[in-house]
Amino acid sequence: MFGITFFSTKNLCGYGKMPNLATQTEQQPLNALVMNKNNFCIILAGGIGSKLWPISLSKKPKQFLDLFAMGRTMLQMTYDRYSKLVPPENIYISTYKEYTELVCAQLPEVDPKHIIAEPLQINTVPATALTLMHIVGRNPEANVISAPADQIIYDVVSFENQMARGLKFVDETGNFVAVGIKPTRPATSYGYLQIGEENIDGFMKLKSFTEKPNIDFARIFCDSGEFYWNTGIFIWKVNTMLRAMEEDYPYVKKMAALVNGSIVVEDASRVMEEQYARIRFQSIDMLILEHAENVYISPCDFGWADVGTWKNYYDLHQKDAHKNVALGSRNLLYDCKENLFYSSSDKVVVAQGLEGYIVVENDKMLMICKKDDPALVRRIMNDAKLKFGDDIM
Numbered sequence: 001m002f003g004i005t006f007f008s009t010k011n012l013c014g015y016g017k018m019p020n021l022a023t024q025t026e027q028q029p030l031n032a033l034v035m036n037k038n039n040f041c042i043i044l045a046g047g048i049g050s051k052l053w054p055i056s057l058s059k060k061p062k063q064f065l066d067l068f069a070m071g072r073t074m075l076q077m078t079y080d081r082y083s084k085l086v087p088p089e090n091i092y093i094s095t096y097k098e099y100t101e102l103v104c105a106q107l108p109e110v111d112p113k114h115i116i117a118e119p120l121q122i123n124t125v126p127a128t129a130l131t132l133m134h135i136v137g138r139n140p141e142a143n144v145i146s147a148p149a150d151q152i153i154y155d156v157v158s159f160e161n162q163m164a165r166g167l168k169f170v171d172e173t174g175n176f177v178a179v180g181i182k183p184t185r186p187a188t189s190y191g192y193l194q195i196g197e198e199n200i201d202g203f204m205k206l207k208s209f210t211e212k213p214n215i216d217f218a219r220i221f222c223d224s225g226e227f228y229w230n231t232g233i234f235i236w237k238v239n240t241m242l243r244a245m246e247e248d249y250p251y252v253k254k255m256a257a258l259v260n261g262s263i264v265v266e267d268a269s270r271v272m273e274e275q276y277a278r279i280r281f282q283s284i285d286m287l288i289l290e291h292a293e294n295v296y297i298s299p300c301d302f303g304w305a306d307v308g309t310w311k312n313y314y315d316l317h318q319k320d321a322h323k324n325v326a327l328g329s330r331n332l333l334y335d336c337k338e339n340l341f342y343s344s345s346d347k348v349v350v351a352q353g354l355e356g357y358i359v360v361e362n363d364k365m366l367m368i369c370k371k372d373d374p375a376l377v378r379r380i381m382n383d384a385k386l387k388f389g390d391d392i393m
Contacts, residue, residue, distance in 0.1 A: 039086040039167055040142045042131050044124050044284075045075050045103065045149035046096040051309045051374040053381045054362050055342065058393045063149040064102045067307060068316075074307065076106055078149045081156070085145065085163050092116055092134060094127045116269075119276050124284040129245060129252045130272050132238065136256045140238055143171050146284060147233045152316065154303030162300045166235040169203055169296070176244075176288050176295040177235040178206065180228025181304045186218035189309055189374060191230035191285060193297050194221075203296040209289035228297055231304055234288055244292050248280050309374040310358045314340040329361075340371055364392050 045063045049056030056062035063075045072080065075093075082091055093103050093110060097117040104112060116131045128146060135142050145163065153159045166177045180193045191211045198205035209230070213221065221227040238256075245252045255271055288295060306312055317325045322337040329343035334352040341349050342360045351359065358371045365384075369376055385393055 036143075036167075037087060037090070038139060038142055038171070040090040040092070040135050040139070040144045041082045041086045042092050042094055042128060042135075042144060042146045043075070043078055043082065043149050044094050044127060044146060045078075046094055046099065046118055046121060046124075046127055047150075048121070049150065049308075050378050050381055052307070052313065053377060054360060054365055054367055054392070055344070058390075059098075060102065061099070062307065064099070064106060067313070068152075073106055074151075075103070075149045078147065078151070079107055079110070081153060081159070082145065082147065084156075084160060085167075089114075090142075092131050094118065094124075094131045096121050119273050122276065122279060122281045125245070125249070125282040125287050126276060126279045128241070128284055129249055129279075130269060132241065132252070133255060133259055133269050133272060136238055137259045140256075142238045143167050143235065144238065144241070145233065145235050148306075150307045151231070151233075152305040152307060154305075156302075159300075159302035162298065162302055163235070165202075166298050169201065169298075170235045170237055170240075173200070173296075174237050174240050174294070175203075176240060176292055177203065177298050178289060178295055179231045179233040179235070180297045180299055181231055182299065182301070183218075183222045183227060183229050186215060186222045187229070188212055188215055188218050189311065190306070191289070192218070192221045192227045193230050193289070194227050195297055195299070200296065203298055206289065206295040206297055211285070228299055229304075230285060230289065231300075231306070232285060234284065235298075236288075240294070244287055247291075248282065248287070251275055310340060310360075310377060311372050311374065314358070314371060338371070 047061060048058045049062035052062045055065065064073050066073050070077070079091065088109070089111070091110065092114045093107065094116050095103050095118070097119055100115055100117045103110070103115050116134060118127045118130055135144060145167070166179065169175070170177055178193055189212060191209060192213060193206060194208040195204035196207035210217065210221070242253045242256055251271070305316055307316070314325055317327070319325055324333060324336055324339045324341070326341040326349065327343070328345070329341060329347050329349045331341055331349040331351070336351050336354045338356050339351070339354050340358045341351070342358070343349060344362045347361070349359065356371050357368060360367045367380065369380060
C-alpha cells in the first residue's frame with residue numbers, strides 16, 4: 001500500500017490540525033461516565049460503498065479497506081473510537097451476511113455473537129432493528145450510539161467529550177440526538193439539519209431536515225447559519241427507537257416485548273430475519289429526522305469527514321501545486337489540475353489536459369470520469385455490471 005500525507009483540516013472542516021490517526025487507539029477515555037454498562041454502540045458496516053467504486057467492491061467494501069495507509073481499516077478505526085466510549089462488550093457490528101468473515105478477521109476481539117448479519121441489504125433501519133433485539137435482550141434501558149463505519153474523526157478528545165454529553169442527555173431526557181457539524185462549504189453530498197429555537201443545555205431542537213440539497217439551496221443553508229451537516233451519528237434510548245419504528249415496523253416492538261418476556265433473543269432474531277424480505281427499505285437518518293418529533297441536534301466541533309465519495313476522498317489528501325492528488329503510483333502530469341489519480345499497483349501514470357477527473361485503476365479495470373458527481377459513479381458501476389457481469393464487482 002502507499003503512504004499518505006494529510007493536509008490540515010482547516011480548509012475541510014475548519015477545525016485545525018489533523019491528528020495522527022494511528023494513535024487513536026492510544027487515547028485514554030476522558031470520562032468514566034461513558035463506560036457505564038447501560039451504554040451500547042451499533043456500528044453499521046453492511047453497505048457496499050458504491051460511490052467509491054471500483055476500489056470499494058461488493059466482495060470487499062470500503063469499510064474493510066485501509067484507505068489511508070494507517071495499518072487499520074475504516075471498520076477497525078471506528079471500533080477503536082467507540083471502544084473508548086462504551087464498554088467494548090457492549091459494541092455490536094451490524095453487517096451483511098457475506099461480510100461476517102471479514103468482520104471476524106478484522107475484529108477478532110469482538111464476540112461473534114455481537115456480529116449481527118442481515119440477510120438482505122435493505123438499508124439501515126432493518127439492520128438496526130435486527131441488532132436492537134440483541135440489545136433489548138441484555139438491557140432494555142440501554143442508551144445506544146448508532147454510527148457508520150466509514151468516517152474520520154480529527155479531534156478524538158473533543159469527540160469523546162461531546163459524545164459523553166450526548167449519552168447523558170439521552171439518558172436523562174429520552175430524546176433522540178443527531179450529531180451535527182457546522183458546514184464550511186455548500187456541499188451537496190450531505191443532509192442538512194436546521195436548528196429551531198428550543199435549546200436544552202446546548203442541544204437544539206430539530207426544525208427541519210433536507211437530504212442532499214442542490215447547490216443553490218446548499219449555499220442558502222450555509223449562509224443562514226441555521227444549518228448543520230448530518231453526520232449520520234445518532235444517540236438514542238432503546239424505547240425511544242422502538243416507538244419510532246412502531247408505525248412502519250410493528251412487529252419489531254412485538255418482538256422486543258417477547259424478548260423481555262418468554263422467548264430468547266435468537267428466536268426473536270429468527271422471526272425478524274423471516275420478515276426481512278417484506279421490510280420497508282428505509283435509512284435510519286430518514287426514520288429519525290423525517291418522522292420523529294423529539295430530535296435534538298448536538299452541534300459538535302470535533303472535526304469530521306465522511307469517506308462516502310471520491311470527492312470526499314480527494315478532499316482528505318495533500319494536493320500538489322495544481323491541486324492534483326496521486327496515490328499508489330508514480331506520475332507524469334502535463335497541464336492537469338484538480339484530479340485524483342489512484343492506482344492499486346506501482347504503475348507510471350502519464351496524463352495530459354485533465355481537469356476535475358478521477359482516474360482509478362484496480363487489477364481488473366480502469367475508470368476515468370468526472371470527480372464531483374457521485375451519482376455518475378454509481379450509474380457507471382450499474383452499467384458495467386449489466387455489460388460485464390458480477391466479475392468486476
